[in-house]
Amino acid sequence: MNVMHIAFGFLEWADDTDTKTSFAPLILLQIEINKARTPQGPKFSLAAAGDEPTLNLVLAEKLRIENSIEIPAFTG
Numbered sequence: 001m002n003v004m005h006i007a008f009g010f011l012e013w014a015d016d017t018d019t020k021t022s023f024a025p026l027i028l029l030q031i032e033i034n035k036a037r038t039p040q041g042p043k044f045s046l047a048a049a050g051d052e053p054t055l056n057l058v059l060a061e062k063l064r065i066e067n068s069i070e071i072p073a074f075t076g
Helices: 057-067
Strands: 004-014 021-038 041-048
Touching (some): 021 057
């Protein structure tokens, strides 16, 4: 099973005990890569794989558990 996502928007944060910052995508969209042969060489394109964009559920759960922050449902 090959699953690829493109990410839109990122949340940057730093833990109190660490000076290093972390990044997490906010919105994810499942995509597929298409390859076409042309006289100039291969041409690649991206296309949505049928699903709607979704909120990063792992990030939403982390924010809910660790910071009591509820992210509103994403409607694309």
